[in-house]
Amino acid sequence: MTDTDKRVIRLDNVSKSFGNFQALKGVSFDINHGQKVVVCGPSGSGKSTMIRCINRLEEHDGGSITVNGVELTDDMANILAVRREVGMVFQQFNLFPHLTVLDNLTLGPMRSRGADKQQAQGTAMEYLERVRIPDQANKYPSQLSGGQQQRVAIARSLCMKPKIMLFDEPTSALDPEMIKEVLDVMIELAEEGMTMIVVTHEMGFAKTVADTMIFMDHGEIVEVAPPSEFFSSPRSERTQLFLSQILSH
Amino acid sequence: MSVNRKALFRYWKVSQQSRVVATLQYLVFMASLVWVVVHGANQMGYQWQWYNIPEYFYKVFEGEIYPGRLIKGLGVTVDLTLWCVGFTLLTGLITALLRMSDSISGRWLSTIYLELVRNTPLLVQLYLFYFVFSPIFGIDRFWTGVICLTFYEGSFVAEIIRSGVQSVERGQWEAGDSIGLTRWDNYRYIVIPQAIPIMLPPLTGQIINLIKHSSIVSVIAVADLTTEGRNIIADTFMSFEIWFTVAGIYLVLTLSLSMFVTWLENRTRVRT
Ligand SMILES: Nc1ncnc2c1ncn2[C@@H]1O[C@H](COP(=O)(O)OP(=O)(O)O)[C@@H](O)[C@H]1O
Ligand SMILES: [Mg+2]
Numbered sequence: 001m002t003d004t005d006k007r008v009i010r011l012d013n014v015s016k017s018f019g020n021f022q023a024l025k026g027v028s029f030d031i032n033h034g035q036k037v038v039v040c041g042p043s044g045s046g047k048s049t050m051i052r053c054i055n056r057l058e059e060h061d062g063g064s065i066t067v068n069g070v071e072l073t074d075d076m077a078n079i080l081a082v083r084r085e086v087g088m089v090f091q092q093f094n095l096f097p098h099l100t101v102l103d104n105l106t107l108g109p110m111r112s113r114g115a116d117k118q119q120a121q122g123t124a125m126e127y128l129e130r131v132r133i134p135d136q137a138n139k140y141p142s143q144l145s146g147g148q149q150q151r152v153a154i155a156r157s158l159c160m161k162p163k164i165m166l167f168d169e170p171t172s173a174l175d176p177e178m179i180k181e182v183l184d185v186m187i188e189l190a191e192e193g194m195t196m197i198v199v200t201h202e203m204g205f206a207k208t209v210a211d212t213m214i215f216m217d218h219g220e221i222v223e224v225a226p227p228s229e230f231f232s233s234p235r236s237e238r239t240q241l242f243l244s245q246i247l248s249h
Numbered sequence: 250m251s252v253n254r255k256a257l258f259r260y261w262k263v264s265q266q267s268r269v270v271a272t273l274q275y276l277v278f279m280a281s282l283v284w285v286v287v288h289g290a291n292q293m294g295y296q297w298q299w300y301n302i303p304e305y306f307y308k309v310f311e312g313e314i315y316p317g318r319l320i321k322g323l324g325v326t327v328d329l330t331l332w333c334v335g336f337t338l339l340t341g342l343i344t345a346l347l348r349m350s351d352s353i354s355g356r357w358l359s360t361i362y363l364e365l366v367r368n369t370p371l372l373v374q375l376y377l378f379y380f381v382f383s384p385i386f387g388i389d390r391f392w393t394g395v396i397c398l399t400f401y402e403g404s405f406v407a408e409i410i411r412s413g414v415q416s417v418e419r420g421q422w423e424a425g426d427s428i429g430l431t432r433w434d435n436y437r438y439i440v441i442p443q444a445i446p447i448m449l450p451p452l453t454g455q456i457i458n459l460i461k462h463s464s465i466v467s468v469i470a471v472a473d474l475t476t477e478g479r480n481i482i483a484d485t486f487m488s489f490e491i492w493f494t495v496a497g498i499y500l501v502l503t504l505s506l507s508m509f510v511t512w513l514e515n516r517t518r519v520r521t
Pocket of ligand 1: 018021023041042043044045046047048049050
């Protein structure tokens with residue numbers, strides 16, 4: 001494979017403003033197939049904005065974003081094509097409360113992948129087993145614990161058979177005793193070779209899974225390094241400060 | 250669970266007590282009102298003819314029962330209302346979608362419509378339709394009434410739908426987007442189903458308004474309940490009895506509708 005073949009995400013000088021406030025100030029990086037990237041940085045530094053631009057939940061207003069060979073523009077067909085290949089897990093789970101767990105999982109494949117019901121349900125049960133809650137298939141999200149809900153949300157994304165998974169602080173809204181069950185599912189997913197971008201402050205997880213750490217501050221990427229380097233000898237002062245704060249408690 | 254039951258029971262008892270008090274207050278109030286009316290009518294020398302009223306509900310002719318004029322009028326009112334409900338929901342939905350769309354012309358169109366309708370009197374709108382548009386397009390009285398009421402109520406329904414849709418969390422949209430749903434599928438499978446329980450109470454209120462406002466078509470002589478009442482009074486001069494009866498029929502209609510919707514709400518709430 002050549003380098004260009006392996007590159008599944010490319011951000012080139014991406015910027016994004018909300019009104020007068022510039023949330024992203026020229027962010028660039030490439031992500032290869034199978035790569036696991038953990039993004040960290042202080043609150044408000046633009047982490048969410050950056051990964052939300054990748055599946056166009058936010059519209060970037062400068063630079064270019066290419067996902068899976070498709071450049072994100074206003075073209076709705078392109079956007080839908082990208083979204084089918086990019087799964088997203090949210091901090092607040094965002095499960096559909098009016099649908100059962102099973103229906104949460106089959107909706108996407110049936111409506112945007114054109115799968116038939118049986119096929120979709122088969123896939124859904126497969127992934128529910130993978131996240132270890134097949135017995136909850138017919139419940140409603142509100143009947144599940146936070147950790148179970150987040151695992152359902154992960155399964156919902158996986159049912160779309162995405163090539164890339166984005167996680168935006170997937171464990172920040174969870175009670176401490178539930179964090180592990182979600183992280184375990186994510187570690188498994190990483191071991192299977194999924195391309196992942198994870199925004200998280202779970203540094204233990206980062207050390208286990210990440211092959212690249214990205215540190216963001218004030219809408220910029222401050223530091224990119226493999227975890228060994230990143231944690232032992234961060235180059236930038238801002239990274240050092242951030243790490244000392246986050247690792248001290 | 251048992252704690253919940255207890256709380257529920259306590260709530261039920263309290264609401265039961267306050268309901269008894271409210272019913273008593275209501276009965277006392279109504280009794281005084283009836284007394285005032287009867288007393289006043291007697292002072293005026295009004296001749297009550299309640300015994301003449303039943304024939305306006307039904308007539309028996311050669312052993313068969315036929316609807317009386319009030320029931321026929323009620324039929325027209327219900328018919329008119331049902332058509333209007335259908336068209337109103339459609340108009341409201343389209344207007345709301347246009348208003349929330351990315352299309353600038355769509356947003357303009359819906360805003361102009363909303364502002365026009367909400368800032369001119371319903372009666373003037375009815376005259377406009379009846380004297381201007383209907384002759385031009387050759388529309389009869391009944392459909393003129395339907396179109397005018399649809400036009401009017403649709404603007405309110407549009408706002409109810411819009412606020413219902415916007416009350417669904419942004420995260421729901423985003424989750425739908427993230428699994429590749431089109432905007433339309435997002436509405437259909439995610440947003441609208443969640444917005445409906447929120448919209449149901451104000452929509453019921455709007456349909457009740459529609460039933461009440463439908464009486465305005467009597468000014469263009471559509472033979473609805475109000476028109477029939479007027480006609481009967483013109484023949485018989487029983488204005489007190491007929492107006493009380495007509496008001497009573499409207500009341501039964503609107504109250505049974507809101508009771509039905511309350512029942513419906515309770516049922517859907519139990520399911521999820
Ligand atoms: N929809 C929005 N409207 C206005 N400002 C926003 C919006 N979303 C994010 N921001 C601002 O952009 C900045 C970056 O936000 P975000 O990407 O959520 O940061 P992070 O995820 O790193 O905490 C913050 O200052 C935030 O207030
Ligand atoms: Mg964030």
